[in-house]
Amino acid sequence: MIEVLRPGLLTTVQDTGRAGFRAQGVPPGGALDGRALRLANLLVGNPEDAAGLEITLLGPRLHFGVDTRFALTGAELEARLDGEPVPSRRPLRAGAGSTLDLGAARAGCRAYLACAGGIDVPVLLGSRATCLPGRFGGMEGRPLRAGDRLPLGEPAGSHPRRAPWSLSRDLQPLPGPGAEIRLLPGAHSQLLTPEARERLRGEPFRLSPASDRMGCRLEGPPLSLSRALEPSSEGVVPGTVQLPPGGEPIVLLADAGTTGGYPRIGHVADVDLRLLAQLRPGDSLRFRETTLSDAHRLLRREARTLAFAAHAIRLHSR
């Protein structure tokens, strides 16, 4: 059992999301930096898709009721266990009665805390993820509050008392300024004006503070279409880049509505969604055109990287 002493800015229970209910208007949800959550789970011996905490910009203060193996990945947070700094990307042990104080993110936007056994909140529609738009799942469909108690599942196997190694930061690089985000074409890309196409091809956009788990709002010179268009509402996916009438694009993320009626001027390659998740308000990004075969090649490489990391962690955990 973990007690939440201070909830942090926006901390939610997330796993790798839910599939099968999009046709009923339920977004997939789940950790916005899926790779970071999976690595955290592997570090503590959990299945990759176990539920952990997604922490945004400013972390919580947590009290551990029992001996708990845990790990932190994603954004680099100020982290102290009973006052002592603890590293990220490493399996750690919190003794019963200890307090983990997670402060501000020094780099990146979203950090992940995995505990051995996973956060054992009820499964709804096949997942423990918090669906904020639907107000269900995770901890009662809402961000954590002070006083919340998080049950933990049974850990698989015992854990080493100390792990003197960490995963390389290269396994989950954080975006730098002007990060390049791979972009696939959208249904209405051809309707962008030549100036808009040029801008979309390599000019910087800034992440607006109005961004959230539903979408990244981008600030920059407005983009235009060569003719007015009000397309019918059709399916959209995380990564879909919409162009609302104001001309500033929105990149949809995992909690976005499953259908949308704005022009669709591109789709971010799935492998780069985690970079969007790690951008902080005010950070800049650029789009880089890519192809479907390149995007798929990178997804295959992502799967191999995770499999390799899982293998390496198992070897070092014996």
Place this chain on the structure above:
Amino acid sequence: MIRVDPLGDRALQVTLGDATDQATGGRVAAAARRLARLPGLVECVPGFTSLTLHYDPLRAQPEALAGAVAAALAGLGPEEGGPGRTIEIPVRYGGESGPDLEELAARRGLSPDEVVRLHAAGEYRVQMLGFIPGFPYLAGLDPRLHAPRRDRPRLAVPAGSVGIGGAQTGVYPLVSPGGWHLIGRTPLRLFDPARREPALLRPGDRVRFRPVVDG
């Protein structure tokens, strides 16, 4: 006409028509039924004129999938969506349940009773679910009731609120921000995550609203 295009790197969009009318809705539903068991398909999501097919790129190739889709949809005619269900939604119109009823009526040059009568006389077709979990897009609103969205959306529309926005009517399944004119409220739960099928309505359902009076 049938068009298959990539929608990002994990989905295909299958477009089945140009207009958001009943015929196209029928084709979308019929196509969804034909594609339900397609190997490599993770999920199938109906839109107004298209279906979004989600696939796992580690298990399926979009080109092969597109070919299989074309084959499965060969000969798809202007079909009806099959015998759909008719769902009756009880509504308390006006008062605290419908805070915008009087203003909407005045704006359209009707009495509140006439707005209720026209709204409840309609038979609506569920075109698709989207926007928020369980939210139905309903076609068939009487043009006399069309009204542009409110200038100032509400931050929190109560769950079960029945509203009118533009040329559409619908029901908010959950508390949510919203810019529609609220004319009534239903006690029915249009979305319940504890149900095996959490959304009450499905594309192709017919919906009727039944006025309910207290006491």
